[in-house]
Amino acid sequence: MTTYLYLSLIPEALIASMLPPDDFGLYYAIGSAKRSHGQAIFFSVDRSKLGDADLPLEDADARCVAHADGSPKRSLYLSIYRALERVPREALTALHLATDDGRVLTVEPQEFIEDGEDRTHLYQELCPVTPRIVSALNPAEFAEFLTGAQSNVHVPRIVFAELTLGNLKNDPDHQDVDNLPYPNIGHLRDCLRELAAAPDKATKTVLRQMTQEVLFRTIRNGVFVGDPTGITSFPLPSQDALEREHRAWWRSAQSTFGQ
Amino acid sequence: MPAWFWLVPVASIVALGAAYGFFRQMMKESEGTETMARIAAHVRAGAIAYLKQQYKVVGIVLVSLTLVFCVLAYVFHMQNPWVPFAFLTGGLFSGLAGFIGMRTATYASARTANAARQSLNHGLRVAFRSGAVMGLTVVGLGLLDIAIWFLVLTRYYGTDDAQQVVVITTTMLTFGMGAAVQSLFARVGGGIFTKAADVGADLVGKIEAGIPEDDPRNPATIADNVGDNVGDVAGMGADLYESYVGVILASAALGAAAYLTSGAEIQLKAVIAPMVIGALGSLLSVIGVFLVSTKEGATPKQLLASLGRGVNGSAVMIAVTSLLVLAMMGMPNLWGLWLALIVGLLTGITIGRAAEYFTSQGYKPTMRIAGAAKTGPATVIIGGIGEGMMSVAIPVLAVVSGTGLAYFFGSGYSFGTDTMSLGLYGIGMAAVGMLSTLGITLATDAYGPIADNAGGNAEMSGLPPEVRERTDALDSLGNTTAATGKGFAIGSAALTGIALLASYIEEVKIGISHVLDRGVDYVFPDGSSIASTAVEQLEGLSLMEMMTRYEVVLINPKVIIGMFSGAMLAFLFSGITMKAVGRAAGLMVDEVRRQFRDIPGIMSGDAEPDYARCVSISTKAAQHEMMFPSILAISAPVVIGLIFGVPGVLGLLAGAGAAGFSLSMFMANTGGAWDNAKKYIEEGHHGGKGSKAHEAAVIGDTVGDPFKDTSGPGLNILVKLMSMEAIVVAGFTVAVSLV
Numbered sequence: 001m002t003t004y005l006y007l008s009l010i011p012e013a014l015i016a017s018m019l020p021p022d023d024f025g026l027y028y029a030i031g032s033a034k035r036s037h038g039q040a041i042f043f044s045v046d047r048s049k050l051g052d053a054d055l056p057l058e059d060a061d062a063r064c065v066a067h068a069d070g071s072p073k074r075s076l077y078l079s080i081y082r083a084l085e086r087v088p089r090e091a092l093t094a095l096h097l098a099t100d101d102g103r104v105l106t107v108e109p110q111e112f113i114e115d116g117e118d119r120t121h122l123y124q125e126l127c128p129v130t131p132r133i134v135s136a137l138n139p140a141e142f143a144e145f146l147t148g149a150q151s152n153v154h155v156p157r158i159v160f161a162e163l164t165l166g167n168l169k170n171d172p173d174h175q176d177v178d179n180l181p182y183p184n185i186g187h188l189r190d191c192l193r194e195l196a197a198a199p200d201k202a203t204k205t206v207l208r209q210m211t212q213e214v215l216f217r218t219i220r221n222g223v224f225v226g227d228p229t230g231i232t233s234f235p236l237p238s239q240d241a242l243e244r245e246h247r248a249w250w251r252s253a254q255s256t257f258g259q
Numbered sequence: 260m261p262a263w264f265w266l267v268p269v270a271s272i273v274a275l276g277a278a279y280g281f282f283r284q285m286m287k288e289s290e291g292t293e294t295m296a297r298i299a300a301h302v303r304a305g306a307i308a309y310l311k312q313q314y315k316v317v318g319i320v321l322v323s324l325t326l327v328f329c330v331l332a333y334v335f336h337m338q339n340p341w342v343p344f345a346f347l348t349g350g351l352f353s354g355l356a357g358f359i360g361m362r363t364a365t366y367a368s369a370r371t372a373n374a375a376r377q378s379l380n381h382g383l384r385v386a387f388r389s390g391a392v393m394g395l396t397v398v399g400l401g402l403l404d405i406a407i408w409f410l411v412l413t414r415y416y417g418t419d420d421a422q423q424v425v426v427i428t429t430t431m432l433t434f435g436m437g438a439a440v441q442s443l444f445a446r447v448g449g450g451i452f453t454k455a456a457d458v459g460a461d462l463v464g465k466i467e468a469g470i471p472e473d474d475p476r477n478p479a480t481i482a483d484n485v486g487d488n489v490g491d492v493a494g495m496g497a498d499l500y501e502s503y504v505g506v507i508l509a510s511a512a513l514g515a516a517a518y519l520t521s522g523a524e525i526q527l528k529a530v531i532a533p534m535v536i537g538a539l540g541s542l543l544s545v546i547g548v549f550l551v552s553t554k555e556g557a558t559p560k561q562l563l564a565s566l567g568r569g570v571n572g573s574a575v576m577i578a579v580t581s582l583l584v585l586a587m588m589g590m591p592n593l594w595g596l597w598l599a600l601i602v603g604l605l606t607g608i609t610i611g612r613a614a615e616y617f618t619s620q621g622y623k624p625t626m627r628i629a630g631a632a633k634t635g636p637a638t639v640i641i642g643g644i645g646e647g648m649m650s651v652a653i654p655v656l657a658v659v660s661g662t663g664l665a666y667f668f669g670s671g672y673s674f675g676t677d678t679m680s681l682g683l684y685g686i687g688m689a690a691v692g693m694l695s696t697l698g699i700t701l702a703t704d705a706y707g708p709i710a711d712n713a714g715g716n717a718e719m720s721g722l723p724p725e726v727r728e729r730t731d732a733l734d735s736l737g738n739t740t741a742a743t744g745k746g747f748a749i750g751s752a753a754l755t756g757i758a759l760l761a762s763y764i765e766e767v768k769i770g771i772s773h774v775l776d777r778g779v780d781y782v783f784p785d786g787s788s789i790a791s792t793a794v795e796q797l798e799g800l801s802l803m804e805m806m807t808r809y810e811v812v813l814i815n816p817k818v819i820i821g822m823f824s825g826a827m828l829a830f831l832f833s834g835i836t837m838k839a840v841g842r843a844a845g846l847m848v849d850e851v852r853r854q855f856r857d858i859p860g861i862m863s864g865d866a867e868p869d870y871a872r873c874v875s876i877s878t879k880a881a882q883h884e885m886m887f888p889s890i891l892a893i894s895a896p897v898v899i900g901l902i903f904g905v906p907g908v909l910g911l912l913a914g915a916g917a918a919g920f921s922l923s924m925f926m927a928n929t930g931g932a933w934d935n936a937k938k939y940i941e942e943g944h945h946g947g948k949g950s951k952a953h954e955a956a957v958i959g960d961t962v963g964d965p966f967k968d969t970s971g972p973g974l975n976i977l978v979k980l981m982s983m984e985a986i987v988v989a990g991f992t993v994a995v996s997l998v
Binding site: 023030037102179183244247254255 | 470471472474476724944947948949950951953
């Protein structure tokens, strides 16, 4: 049996498993006996690209083996702290988004292409910290801003998603914000106004930490992994493609209460 | 027999023939893919399993009550000897109407989904014509039952003696009780079943497991779909069958009493006029069905308009043709009776529109509830209850205005008590007007669950998005028509209740005549009496004189006790049925959790859940839980009658009618508004799916489930059943009341 390596973001951990991504996502979301549920976001890790990463990979070989009854080993935690920073960006070969009920959408990495039109962004940081930020920076600039050593406040590597701002993107006072499921829209408007009023200000924190699961339907453009060397983009399919080609996942993603 | 009477059996045969034709047409459609057919088969098997169990229980109840009535009729001579048989046929026909409707609906859902793969219009036509099978079966069987009994009884009693015609009509009225018992079990049992499955499926499937609606991995999802059929199709069919025949027979009885001294010919015309109007309406309903079609890509408004074309077309046609028919029949007070009929039609439309206004997400009340969701579940509940309470005003005002106007027109433009019988006949004709086009209004109602199940089937079968968009459009339309249909059902129950109050007095007179027949003088509560040799004295008593002799005045404690008991019963019944849903849903929750735990591979889709077990649990729970409310409804008029006599029973019926109608409307509208407030948010308002407002609205919707589908509709039947039963046991009440 193949041993897979997964980098989970919620919680941050490097996991070895004998389950392929869809099965692992199902298992990770709902557990082995359906006593719990919760969304999961994880990357497939290409072991050959890990280089000399400081990771206990020999442990995976030794302990990630089938059970006595022949059933596969579902998860073996190899690292649970500062795992992301030890996995090179190039080793992340696919992003998997598992819904509460275990439906998995797999997204392939792409080179980041700057969309110059957007001047206001809403970012949800996913790992290793989880604040929600409004920013005038595009994803590449934002990743650089967060991981650059020139700032006192920085992390070695960051995973974040860009969330939709709807009509607030161009007008923080726009009244039609009906389909934005964020708590405390008034505060979000204040943050956007503050950002707009101070051209020198690059970011403004909306929430100090993530209090809900990520509503996948709010992800716009995709999920990004950035570090001082660059950024990798994992763009989600268009809504039409989700509706047509990934219907089961899309329905589940919309049913999630975000708790 | 007047020639016009023969329109009744002819219309019955035409309606049943058309229903059969539509059924055959639907059956020729393909069920689609293997998966679609498999899912439909699961739902069909579950529905049949439920009905089998329900009919077993109802069968026992019907036979037991028939035996009781036999004893009362043949041993104690307190009742007309035809009552046990009339009672039994009412129950059988009502059950048959529900069974045929549900059978059709369960065959139609996959076919509708498959038709929607071709076009929206094709989907609409299959769903609507399948709904029409139910509507036309109900009116066809109702008219058949009426025609057969009328022919049998007129052959036995003759129609020359005016008093005998009164006996015929009041005897026929008793088959309404059989239908009422059947509909109580169908509506309440079906309501408990469907909401237990729905709430169970939602609580574990959606909230705990996070899986979406209509997902085949949810073990309760088939039970949920079965529930739509047993509650909204079989239950609604049996309920409206009872209303339909009840209204026609009550009006016939009122006509017999109102024209008692006008000569046999006029009296007989007054008796058959409601039947003829019903027959005419059923023929026009068949025509109306053919008016319903739409074009591809129709908007919800256009879809609603296409259904409206059928319903409104039939209503306009009945308004015009009923005047011609009443004129050709040579009815006295032609314009007055016709205006009463029109008042009934308008009252029905007003109640339906009011229900739509207060429950549709296109209007302010539901939008306000959705807005309240932004501040959490508590404000959703408060807002919903507030709007629901306010929603009672228009229907009640419509019913009281309609009652007043129909009385005014029926009595020959007077509110005087000297023409009370004529005025009450006018109220009866108004109720007949409201339900005259039941064939098509019920078609729009039964269409709802068919479209809903078609959507579920399309979802579970993984049909392409454009097909699901079409079934969603059909389903969304079904939600609106269902709210309107419930408004009609409740409104007609209110008018029927009022008509039955007057019929009750006629039945009391017949009960007294049975006492006199035994050679015993009858003493009224006011001390006056009728000697056993002076039966003609009894026949000459007007309604007001009967009220005086029975001391039916507001300050009589017997009346007040009855009224308060009736009002209390409406709340008690609602409470019991709501708690029943809670308990049954608890069993479902346990079962769904067990299956997730014990059957590996459900969540990955590798193993199929045990759907049948969930259906079985809901079935057993529904049968068990409906026993107490049914016993309560059946025993109340007997107990109150036994203790407080006729004044107590009249108080009971008045109290239950007033409170039950208002409470029923409140519960149906509140539940509907909560449901649609959630849908409004899901459409992308106040944060849309996944927002805190959505979460709060989901709680409101769950609370509203037993409101709108169990207790609310159940209350109609409580009121009607108690009225019918009071009529059936009037002889017993007259003979043995204690106080």
